[in-house]
Amino acid sequence: MNMRLWVLVVSVVLAGVLCGPTQAGAAVPPLGSDFEFGVAQAGFQSEGHNRDSNWVRYGDQGKVRQKVGNSVDFYHRYLQDIARAKALGVRIYRTSVEWSRVQPRPGRFDDVGWAFYDRVIRAVVDAGMRPMITLNHWVHPGWEVDRGGWNRTGMADDMVAFGTRVADRYSWADPLWITFNEPTEYVRRELMYGGVRPENATRMVDGIIDAHRRLYRHIHAVQPGAEVSTNMAYFPVPGLGPWLEGLFPERLRDSMDFIGVDNYYSLSVTDLSVALAATGELWKASQAPESIYYVLRHLAGRYPGVPIRIIEAGMAGAPNGVRPDGYRRGDHLWDTVYWVQRARQDGVTVISFNYWSITDNYEWGDYGPRFGLYSVDVHHDRSLTRTPTDAVAGYRQITRQGGVPTGYRPTRLPVACSLVSVPDSCRYPAVVR
Template sequence: MRPLSLALLVLGPALLVGCGEQRPSFEPEKVNAAPLGKGLPRGFLLGTSTASQQGGSGTAPDAWNHFDEDVTRMKRLGSNAYGFSVEWSRLEPAPGQWDAESAARYRQWAQALRAQGLEPLVTLHPSPLPAWVAASGGWEDPATLASFERFAGRVADLLGGEVDWWCTVHEPNVSPARVARQLRTHDMVDADGDGKATLVGLSHPVSTPDLAGAGVAGSLDFLGLNDSEPSAEGLYLILKRSAALGLPLVLMESGLEDRTGERRPSFLKNHLYAVEQAVAAGVDVRGYFPRFGLFRVDRSTPELERQGTPAVETFREAARNLGLTPTP
């Protein structure tokens, strides 16, 4: 497949579709009347996500110390997947020095998710860089890529028995093709029984202009889009145009920050509606992972108590209509 540019994803709406193409209505009454989740395909990943370097999630910050509680919340939501990142600096604090305790924790996470019927989607996130990598020049040092590839292989050895979905990120000098090769070499276990041991993707903001030089062609199984699009119609147009890249799509880190929580249910409903309309138009969308807005955190408590927002019930409605079973 010829490498394509993501510059086409940030064009204005008038340029994103053909003049004669009929688009769905995004009027509020139309969206609100739609049975949320009914239009999602079988096997769709309706999940939540965290990222080690971000500290925010669809569940809550500090997932490292609240994982078991967060799994309970995932089951309450009815989600069937969980996206999390493994931190290079935590697992390899010094060159070739593997932190056994952290490795055991990540493996326990993957095993627990699989046991609870939650598909793990693991991002190999190099940020923050280990101190020893930063001290040698970071990505400016040609040796960093080789070190990151070895890290990817070790993580695949560690988690491959439970994880099929893998994602890397678009960083300067990171070759997705070389990282994907490491993952496929070291993860030979088909954990979910679908006939594929590895599905390797690239996490990418839709506003970044170019993927042509990233070594993407032929190396990826899906494209993860970081969804910062404020409007449902804008998201629909982006998904339609993204289909030209020839890869299945997964929406990652979707959401908006909303202190009051009043806008979150509408945002979630509108964006899932946009996904359903894109699917109906033939776009291959495989998953949706909110990052903000399902739970708020009471930072005045030492336990960082999680409190559900109104968006929880919106998510549960979508899960039920998808055929999933949220717990009480």
């Protein structure tokens, strides 16, 4: 071997030793270094120590199965939960500012309420994460209920007055913004519990759209480069999705910096168990994680050129922590991220993923369904201990390597001809590669 060849061989060997295999051609992260993983929660569902609101009243009036009580007491444990999120390696922490906490009476904003959210947003930023702030997560103050709520047109003005104060106070943190969480579901639940009379449903829809547009303009004025949107609940019912999109996303095309979407359940000709979600036993509805792939593909076609953020995705666990079908939270998380990667590889501009939720919490009238990366037994554990599920270690690995590794295969094969998106899913079915 001549000297020049010997030097070349030694150089290659040393490069492999010093730089490691990833430098030599292995590996851009599966989702790319710009992809953002996150966790999500909502103020009313997790904080406890709530003030008078429509949802406090629904509990007091017996319109839901259980009162919220003090939930998982995020109000006093926010530092520990934010630290848990940081340890996961996520870059986004979604929460909400509870309107009734900062404005307990008309015309009066409360310094103590603001101080709590000041501490929360500061803690998120100091932990190296970007806040995603939701302005309305289905909850409004009791004094608004007394005024008529969304039955009156002035509700939009009040919502804008509140939202502009939040934006002015926290624009320094460069948060992502969700104006209204799942607005179609907000309307449906207000109708179901009597907060809005049927003849005023359109007034509520129009009021939300008006408030969103005004808040969109204000946020961009005080936070240059802001990203503002709302998030749709994607229902896996044929024909229903496009109609629901027509209520809000289609009318808000000019005021959405990204498409926000929530997806939990699937539906197929051979599996109609999603109907069990209507009974409150959400953990009995089977899961088909490839549904997120169909949802993303559908939205990319409907809103070309607009980036997509998954605001919520997760799996309902049973009250005892064990689903009847044996599907584990960690496996569901990995399977879901696999299909997000597949969508991105197929050209869908999906740029972030939030897991719902960081801990178990109040599932809108019930503590039965478990959605948390950390389990909390509100009924039987007065200490409200956060117990990690198997998904905690899994999520850490996913965030560390930028997705699931090449060669990963979902634990469940995709169902044939999913009804989540027809006829698209039948003509171009999801295929494991």
